Amino acid sequence: MTPADPTPPTxxxxxxxxxxxxxxxxxxxxxxxxxxxxxxxxxxxxxxxxTGEQWTDVMRQAxxxxxxxxxxxxxxxxxxxxxxxxxxxxxxxxxxxxxxxxGVGLDRDRLSTLAAAGLRxxxxxxxxxxxxxxxxxxxxxxxxxxxxxxxxxxxxGLPLGLNVxxxxxxxxxxxxxxxxxxxxxxxxxxxxxxxFYGWGLLNxxxxxxxxxxxxRARDAVERWRERLTPDGPDLVWVVPxxxxxxxxxxxxxxxxxxxxxxxxxxxLPCPAAASLPDLDPPNIRDHPLAWxxxxxxxxxxxxxxxxxxxPCRTCSxxxxxxxxxxxxxxxxxxxxxxxxxxxxxSPDHGLIRSxxxxxxxxxxVIRRRVPVRGG
Amino acid sequence: MKAAPGTDWxxxxxxxxxxxHDPVRDADLLILPERVVVLTGRAETVLALCDGTRSVRGxxxxxxxxxxxxxxxxxxxxxxERLRTEGWLR
Numbered sequence: 001m002t003p004a005d006p007t008p009p010t011x012x013x014x015x016x017x018x019x020x021x022x023x024x025x026x027x028x029x030x031x032x033x034x035x036x037x038x039x040x041x042x043x044x045x046x047x048x049x050x051t052g053e054q055w056t057d058v059m060r061q062a063x064x065x066x067x068x069x070x071x072x073x074x075x076x077x078x079x080x081x082x083x084x085x086x087x088x089x090x091x092x093x094x095x096x097x098x099x100x101x102x103g104v105g106l107d108r109d110r111l112s113t114l115a116a117a118g119l120r121x122x123x124x125x126x127x128x129x130x131x132x133x134x135x136x137x138x139x140x141x142x143x144x145x146x147x148x149x150x151x152x153x154x155x156x157g158l159p160l161g162l163n164v165x166x167x168x169x170x171x172x173x174x175x176x177x178x179x180x181x182x183x184x185x186x187x188x189x190x191x192x193x194x195x196f197y198g199w200g201l202l203n204x205x206x207x208x209x210x211x212x213x214x215x216r217a218r219d220a221v222e223r224w225r226e227r228l229t230p231d232g233p234d235l236v237w238v239v240p241x242x243x244x245x246x247x248x249x250x251x252x253x254x255x256x257x258x259x260x261x262x263x264x265x266x267x268l269p270c271p272a273a274a275s276l277p278d279l280d281p282p283n284i285r286d287h288p289l290a291w292x293x294x295x296x297x298x299x300x301x302x303x304x305x306x307x308x309x310x311p312c313r314t315c316s317x318x319x320x321x322x323x324x325x326x327x328x329x330x331x332x333x334x335x336x337x338x339x340x341x342x343x344x345x346s347p348d349h350g351l352i353r354s355x356x357x358x359x360x361x362x363x364x365v366i367r368r369r370v371p372v373r374g375g
Numbered sequence: 376m377k378a379a380p381g382t383d384w385x386x387x388x389x390x391x392x393x394x395x396h397d398p399v400r401d402a403d404l405l406i407l408p409e410r411v412v413v414l415t416g417r418a419e420t421v422l423a424l425c426d427g428t429r430s431v432r433g434x435x436x437x438x439x440x441x442x443x444x445x446x447x448x449x450x451x452x453x454x455x456e457r458l459r460t461e462g463w464l465r
Contacts, residue, residue: 018399020411066399069411096393096406121391121408159391159408187391188408230460236409 015294016303018066021258022095023073023271026055026086028263028372030075031104033139034127035366036165036207037199039075040274043372044263052082054285056089058261061289063093067259071123073100075263075372078110084117091118098123100163103149104142111152121159123190124150128169129176137169139368150184161188162233166217166240167207174217178224181233189233191221193240197272201331205364208355214243242356245344247324254302254326259293267292269299272327276336302326302336309337311345382435386455386464387427394422405463412463417442421451425464431455 028043050058062070070090077083078101090097098121099114126146127137134143153160162181164170170177174191181189193214196204221237228235241248251258251270260268265284273279281298293299301307305318312323323329324340332341332351341348388394393406403419405412414422424434431452438447458464 064399066397068395068397068404068406094395098408120393120406123408157390161408190409230462234462 016255019062019255019257019259019293020066020068022058022062022067022070023258023260024055024058024070024086025073025075025260025262025271026077026080026083027075029079030102030369030372031079031140032076032102032125032142033368033370034137034165035139035199035203035368036167036194037369038195038197038271039369040198041202043369045372048264049080050261050263050265050284052080052085054265055082055086058265058284058289059086059089059093059095061284063090063095065290065293067093067095069096069098071098071100076102076104078102078105084113087114087117087119096120098161101125101149102138102142103146106145106149106152108152111156111158115156115158119158121161122149122153123161123163124153124186125163125165126177126180127164129173129180133170133173147184150186154185159188160184160186161190162186163190163192165192165194166209167194168209168213169207171209171213171217174220175224178221178235186233188236190236190238191217192236192238195238195272196242196331197275197327199367199369203364203366204355205358205360206366207364208242208358209240211243211356214240241324241328241340241342242352244342245349247321247340247343247346249321250325250328250340251322253304253322255293255299256303256322259299267296267298269302270325270327272325273298275327276330307337309339311347312339315345382431382452384459385427385430386425386434386459388422388425389463389465392463394419407463418454421454422458425455 027049028039029046072086077099087097097119099119100123103124124146126134128134131143135141150160162184164177178189194200194207200207221235225235239248255269260271261284262268262274266274266281267284268274268281273281279298282292282296308318308323312318324343326336328342329338329340330336333348338348339346341352343349391408395404395406397404403414405414424437435447435451438451455464
């Protein structure tokens with residue numbers, strides 16, 4: 001009678017295990033302009049977005065195929081006027097919905113409409129515990145709206161998670177950030193060290209922290225874990241893979257656990273995979289979801305371990321970290337089939353080490369997303 | 376016999392949790408904001424009794440009646456306690 005984490009069951013046929021989760025990137029439009037944004041540099045314009053009807057069909061197909069959980073994300077999903085319709089479709093398909101939001105634009109009416117449509121929980125971003133610093137990092141005044149949004153979600157009785165992307169400008173505020181989460185009454189605080197994709201990769205030099213900053217923050221999180229009671233919020237520390245010498249088990253494996261649908265209907269094994277230039281990802285407008293998952297070249301290419309080269313191919317950890325991240329391997333070496341350079345066993349690990357130890361980092365200027373075009 | 380510590384609370388799933396059957400995998404699931412838990416063995420049978428009206432002792436009695444000879448008195452309270460520690464039951 002032990003509950004277990006989902007593990008890929010051994011399928012009797014050759015069909016791959018079905019996905020559990022869908023990241024639905026409903027729009028790239030966003031009121032914030034955070035320098036760490038993992039959206040691609042080439043943002044989808046609004047006129048290219050899937051319609052509400054198309055998203056409804058995505059949810060139907062996903063539910064029938066075995067998806068049980070979705071993050072409704074973006075950009076800022078609240079910018080979709082038909083968001084409640086999409087929530088309704090997910091709920092009808094048996095899919096648990098979590099809204100991933102900046103909080104900007106979430107008023108009482110909007111939230112009650114979403115809750116009535118079946119929204120199950122909310123994950124709210126904050127950039128810093130200090131309002132002015134948070135607004136500065138977000139590239140616009142937004143802290144006050146976030147605070148208000150947190151209160152509304154609490155009042156509605158929905159579970160609330162706080163998400164903080166960590167980098168050079170806010171790692172020293174880790175205690176204040178956790179205290180903020182406690183003040184706002186959140187159930188979960190995700191302290192996510194920046195993953196360097198999209199705009200975050202572009203701004204890497206300015207975002208990378210020092211090893212000392214990271215060590216202090218990690219110690220602080222440990223102290224909080226000891227102090228918080230079992231009733232207190234969960235503290236989740238998303239590791240900084242540039243610094244640990246260990247590759248992250250990216251996405252739980254390529255095409256293994258979850259999939260991403262981008263605003264224009266592109267279906268990807270992970271949100272960063274659009275950065276692989278030769279992937280030629282399929283679009284939900286052209287193919288059924290089941291075919292895309294089971295048979296498309298984009299999903300089968302790095303599934304399992306057959307594609308691996310040394311040192312992954314013979315490594316005892318290959319079924320635990322899946323060779324790390326394909327997009328990071330490509331971004332740093334130009335070859336997506338290489339071992340993730342974050343792994344200390346990678347022949348390219350020196351690339352990561354020199355970035356992590358570069359004494360000139362932190363001097364870069366943040367380049368910010370420009371507003372997504374309407375037309 | 377003296378009651379084991381913690382057998383008088385009345386377990387109920389935390390509000391964040393959805394319990395459902397997954398027809399695609401023929402599995403019973405707990406779905407949380409950030410994760411999915413697959414229930415194995417008789418976990419679903421036990422959780423179905425966690426409705427906030429039954430005490431742990433009541434749940435044990437009911438299961439003992441349904442599954443004579445099963446080690447419910449020794450296994451079920453620590454199982455429920457573990458789920459409470461995870462934050463999945465209250």
